[in-house]
Amino acid sequence: MKLFVNGEEKRYSAPLTVFDLVIKHGLKKEGVAVEVNRQIVKKADYEKVFLSSGDKVEIVHFVGGG
Secondary structure, X not given: OEEEEOOEEEEXXXXXXXXXXXXHOOOOHHHEEEEEOOEXXXXXXXXXXXXXXXXXXXXXXXXXXX
């Protein structure tokens, strides 16, 4: 399955949820915001939202510091 993640074309095995994708990128769901095809996905739905080939996904992760 082909996805566009943060503007880059990547390939993954299906089925794949938003949660699976976040984990594959080494992130924790608590520290990210995810948008699929210009729609923000609620954290409570990460495990329920399945991605499809061609989806455009933006993952923003928060970095602490000062």
